[in-house]
Amino acid sequence: MSLNETLIEQKDALLAAHQADDRERLELLLPELRAADIAEILEQIAEEQDHQTVFGLLDRLPLDRRAHIIGYLPEDLQEELAREMSDESLLSVFEEMSADERADLFNLLDEDRREGLLRRMARQEREDLKRLASYEEGTAGSIMTSDYVAIPSGMTVSQAMMRVRQTAPDAETVYQLYVVDPEGKLAGTLSLRQLMVARPGAQVDDLMIKDVISVPVDEEQEEVARLVARYDMLAVPVTDHEERLIGIITHDDAMDVAEEEATEDMHKGMSIGKIEGGLRSASLFDLYRKRVVWLVLLVFANIFSGAGIAYFEETIEAYIALVFFLPLLVDSGGNAGSQAATLMVRGMATGDVRSRDWAKLLGREVAVAIGLGLTMALAVSVVGIFRAGTEIAMVVAMSMVLIVIVGSLIGMLLPFILNRIGWDPATASAPLVTSIADASGVLIYFAIATAVLGLPGG
Amino acid sequence: MSLNETLIEQKDALLAAHQADDRERLELLLPELRAADIAEILEQIAEEQDHQTVFGLLDRLPLDRRAHIIGYLPEDLQEELAREMSDESLLSVFEEMSADERADLFNLLDEDRREGLLRRMARQEREDLKRLASYEEGTAGSIMTSDYVAIPSGMTVSQAMMRVRQTAPDAETVYQLYVVDPEGKLAGTLSLRQLMVARPGAQVDDLMIKDVISVPVDEEQEEVARLVARYDMLAVPVTDHEERLIGIITHDDAMDVAEEEATEDMHKGMSIGKIEGGLRSASLFDLYRKRVVWLVLLVFANIFSGAGIAYFEETIEAYIALVFFLPLLVDSGGNAGSQAATLMVRGMATGDVRSRDWAKLLGREVAVAIGLGLTMALAVSVVGIFRAGTEIAMVVAMSMVLIVIVGSLIGMLLPFILNRIGWDPATASAPLVTSIADASGVLIYFAIATAVLGLPGG
Structure with a gap:
């Protein structure tokens, strides 16, 4: 409970400094806060105050932090924020976001806007975003990221190590590495730990585990969470129908899915339909609709x-x-x-x-x-x-x-x-x-x- | 569902090879199976056949795998298995287990046995085991492990890297490192990724994040799981009342706790008390007892x-x-x-x-x-x-x-x-x-x- 009180204090301090335009104080306050906490504070401000204050506060943050925090905001806030932003600023935020969060934000935009943005992107970026944004909600594809470390089959340990160092700034995790053959098929996996204790001249193909646990891109997200929990995985690779590696799902996203699914099951246990977003942000009509169906059916029963x-x-x-x-x-x-x-x-x-x-x-x-x-x-x-x-x-x-x-x-x-x-x-x-x-x-x-x-x- | 069918086939194959004492076949079958899967197969065999078959199959595995698999077995099987084993074999299994699983197994033994085993251990091992086994169930202490990588404050990046390589075989995770001051207090944390991209001569103290999220040893495990999920952590450090680092809780254990707590909450939502172990292994009387209390109270209500x-x-x-x-x-x-x-x-x-x-x-x-x-x-x-x-x-x-x-x-x-x-x-x-x-x-x-x-x- 102390956390909550701390958050309230931090929120009040932030608001005061923002409204007084006290930049020095803001520069002291903002770096201290973690992304998840700022996002929660902003959500609270959006409820109590107006959205403009939220957007104003976000503008005070450096671009990379802003992009990271946006990923934590509830969908309705993200949507409105994107509407307020110019194509330029949205594109620069996109660049700083992780691939999976970028795709989620992209899916909140209307079609015209999406088309316009895609036209302004480089080809590879555009293809990646279009692909990630295209998977049906609730599937492995919809929660995977394309920011993983792929090691081409045939590399030595020291070559692979070099590749890890190069990819480190962008990859979602560098601790689990995936070996792919020339056709892009998932050939094996090894951990950074294995790589670190191996002889630099050794072949990655000799070290890797060939019997990889992976999921097809259309697997249900619930099943993905179950696999990650069962085998204590750091990340699970996702493959397309030709068994080519196309993404990974990390443990933290799997944990979020497990929580979401448990909530859905608890609600279902009381005949409540799936409520999008949190209880506090759901619309009254949505809450009504998700509860009334079975209640009325049971009247007849x-x-x-x-x-x-x-x-x-x-x-x-x-x-x-x-x-x-x-x-x-x-x-x-x-x-x-x-x-x-x-x-x-x-x-x-x-x-x-x-x-x-x-x-x-x-x-x-x-x-x-x-x-x-x-x-x-x-x-x-x-x-x-x-x-x-x-x-x-x-x-x-x-x-x-x-x-x-x-x-x-x-x-x-x-x-x-x-x-x-x-x-x-x-x-x-x-x-x-x-x-x-x-x-x-x-x-x-x-x-x-x-x-x-x-x-x-x- | 295919997984289940695969498991049934594997179980039948294992049983047949075991009963025919076909060592060649067993040596083909056993290495293919993952620890979580073997444990589930053994649990099934324990239900359908007798426990001796289970113990016989375990004996066919190399010591390190056996120890790892035992950690996945349900408590009643672990307890019985430990009763069957000599002190010598139990001690050698202990040595191969991770610190947290060793403590859990230890807590299933009766007091005389525990005393006897402790007397045969080296001092440091004994102290570690006694300490880990002493925390109340449901607290951070009861789920933490002491197998983490601690970096003494004042090291350079290359010294720290050396330390990581040395600790790698035993640590539960080498991807998150904890910097401790001379009094053992948690001074900061950094990731292996940070260490890898840093200049070898740089000071760890300059790189580390000083504002560490940690939990006190008597924190509720539910709260620990919530923190890990909220901040997308790989592991959370645990401190004693003098803020000394005494353990870590990794993401996979946090995920297990979250699942366990969700189950408990769902049961509670129907006035069912906490059931130890799974539904299939719980005793009939326990199931009766955990359901009857509120049902009778509500009769009077x-x-x-x-x-x-x-x-x-x-x-x-x-x-x-x-x-x-x-x-x-x-x-x-x-x-x-x-x-x-x-x-x-x-x-x-x-x-x-x-x-x-x-x-x-x-x-x-x-x-x-x-x-x-x-x-x-x-x-x-x-x-x-x-x-x-x-x-x-x-x-x-x-x-x-x-x-x-x-x-x-x-x-x-x-x-x-x-x-x-x-x-x-x-x-x-x-x-x-x-x-x-x-x-x-x-x-x-x-x-x-x-x-x-x-x-x-x-």
Whole structure:
């Protein structure tokens, strides 16, 4: 929390110095701040003040820092900033940005502007930008960078070392090197550490690891993050369909993807669609839209619960006390089911659970659910006896056991079923599981009640 | 998915060769496999076959690979393996393991064994192991390693380069270097890349960045992961209370922590306690225990909903059709509230939302919730008119608007309130929010019904 307070202080100091046009003070303050922190301060200023102040502050920074910080800003700010800038300044910012961030900024511009900018670039730069900007969002291509160190096959260690030194200022990482054959195909990889301890005259081809882990350019970014985490990689190379090396994805970008995907999965677990940008910057309509779809669908799904209740209307009229326990029972089934679904969905996302494990996990879930059901039946019968007498308490306790077991099994199996039919298992959200568990809970409860208590006059 | 199939094939091939004692084939198969993959294959074999096969296969590997793979195995397997091994073999495995993994394995042993092993170690090794093993789980100390490259202050670039080459075989990373003063305090940091492009005679102290991001040894591991992600770090240095450098945490370990914490938060969002190890390896009793606590607590919390219903018993008896809509209405409030809670809890975990943002976010949530409530009221009134006539449909629609707004606000505010009183905001789980939203939903619904429809004979 001290960091946040520090940031607030730094923001206030920056603003004061900027507004007083106190250049000396700004020259003391600005170099002290890290890019991620300045970006956060600017985002905050954009929320509290106006965007012009943000752009004014950015103008006070040297070009390379400015370019670096722009990469950290939220998309809407980047977009507006680019609109304010002349083609000249935008092109000079482009030059200082890393290839992947340049492509992301480029994709925020409208088509006319993009065309105009491309025309003013050197051929190689233009081709590189066009290519990086062309990959579909969510794929390996969309997060890779072309700033990597490629070593032509056939070099000696000392030649390769020279190449590393030459490329060092521009490359995103110089610590993992990629050996390519004359056709541009990825032939192997070696680390700078290996290179450093090797004999200068040794052949790179003899040192390199030939069995390289790489990803195709259209691989899902989620899968890329999983690979980087699994094999503790510094970067993963990306290849095109002819297995030519075309980019790398570094560990920090993989970590950002993993965080983004975890957030998306958590939201999905509550039937919330994918929200672009942060919670604070998302538009109200977007927040509404991403939440309302499933909520309304589930209103209709809940008709089944209502129909179940209608079917047992006579029982309910005869034993009105049954209604007291209705929310409690259906909630319990929904809760146990949501727990089971969450365990499965997250297990599948991290690779801890695979679809072929379902039968084994089903057996385990049955055992756990019986335990849960019995414990909760005990708890509810204490409540039941005090509120409604032994007979109804017995009905409620029996229902609880069954409802919890059925709810748990629905929650556990639904992700596997969805996966089997080609859907995202995360669609088995808590609200969906709850609605299905509710309908079954209503049927179980009133069926048991009708059987045990008998129909009025029956 | 192809990876999994490949792994299954490799597992079958390994098992066949092992059982036939076909050494030639094993010598072809084993070097091809990566440590993370062998570990996963062994875990699978442990589940399907017996542990002896696993240990037998491990014995066929050279010591350094064996040590590396053991670090990837789940704790229960590591524990059993260590029990099977003699002190001699365990000590030689220890020597080949990285410092952090050695400490983790050491912590799985019982006290007598630990004492015995420590007595047989050299003093420096012993002190290092004892220190690393002593940090509380979940802190920076528990995940750091002591295998880093420290450069004494005052060295030249070429001296530092020599030091890097000497340390290279043992250090976890040689790409980020830490400069320490004579008292062992962290004076600065520089990257190998900086060192490589610098003049050999230059002073390291002139090159290094003095404003180092570091973490105290008792910092929460979650915070460490957040820092590494925020500043795109390769490793973060860890200091003791005298600001002496005592370890580093590398990006791959930070990424593992981030994944682990995201899993924990998702589970917490469904009121599931922290499960040690994977879902498949957790004991049934542990799974039961981690789920039952809140489920039972919520049974008692649901008494409030029951009490609300009891209070309005006369209204319900008079208009039994009201019961049809009860699960639908309380579910809707719970769903909207769970969505709001999840958005806030995850936002707080990633740093997108801060506690001081609550007022601004409250305003936004009110606006979104009104939109959600009106849309869902429209949906439910379509259902209502067909099932129960216009009068009840009107009651249901009015209730829906209010219930969704109240549910959303409960879900949104609860994480902030919990945070304020020093609890983990993630305690505002979907089941808890649902239970609270349920009780308010019951009151809102039947109060509106009583007001609009009137009491029987009233």
